[in-house]
Every structure is written in structure tokens, then in C-alpha cells.
Amino acid sequence: xxxxxxxxxxxxxxxxxxxxxxxxxINADIAEDGMKGLDLIKKNDYxxxxxxxxxxxxxxxxxxxEIRKIRPYVFVIVYTNFSExxxxxxxxxIGIDGYVNKGPASNLQELINKIKEKLEPFSxxxxxxxxxxxxxxxxx
Numbered sequence: 027x028x029x030x031x032x033x034x035x036x037x038x039x040x041x042x043x044x045x046x047x048x049x050x051x052i053n054a055d056i057a058e059d060g061m062k063g064l065d066l067i068k069k070n071d072y073x074x075x076x077x078x079x080x081x082x083x084x085x086x087x088x089x090x091x092e093i094r095k096i097r098p099y100v101f102v103i104v105y106t107n108f109s110e111x112x113x114x115x116x117x118x119x120i121g122i123d124g125y126v127n128k129g130p131a132s133n134l135q136e137l138i139n140k141i142k143e144k145l146e147p148f149s150x151x152x153x154x155x156x157x158x159x160x161x162x163x164x165x166x
Contacts, residue, residue, distance in 0.1 A: 060084030
């Protein structure tokens, strides 16, 4: 079973996302700020981190830089109201794997789908097709 860390200072938002993930068979922990998030990352292995940008103590960008030092290969999806293109581009350069807006027009199912897409990049049919191709290459 996959495990996700939600670093989000708005507890109601974090709890809603956690409940939706768990309904989809994905375990989730919540950290209310970047410092707590980094502590959890040091102690636990996560398959994906959902990161808000505007938080007390440490900004999402500062947290992202630290995440990349601690766990360079973990998936990180930014989930925030903040959507300035230049800032998102800077985050891509640091190493985010996706961005979802949590503003008024946000869609919780879109977020869950994006997370599931990162956690399960291949469908069963995709894997079977890859296996068939591998067998053909070995035989030919």
C-alpha cells in the first residue's frame, strides 16, 4: 500500500485530502508545517509528498529544497492557491513532479487522479503489453 505525506497548514484541507486518499486505498500522514514535514520525511519512507507553498515557519520552496537533499527521488506534487508561472517554473527546476491548484475552481478528484497516476504509472494492460514486447524481443 502506498504512503503519502501531506504538508499543508490548512488542517481542514489536509484532512479532506487525507480522507479522499484513504477512500482510494492510499495511506496518508499530515504535517501542519514544513518543519514537521521534514521531521516526518527523515523518519519515514513516503511514495509521494503533497506540498503546499504558503506555510508558516518554512515556505514550500524551502521545504522542497530540503526534501531533495533528504529524498531526491520521492515524487512531489505542489498543491497550492499560488500559481505565478515564474514561481512554478523555479519549482520545476528544483524538482517537482506535478502541480495542482487548490483554489476555488479546484477539483479534489483531479488531485486524487494525479496522485494515483504518479503512484501507478502503468496500468495492468500497459504492463502486459510491455511483457509481451519483451518476450517478442527475446524470441526474435
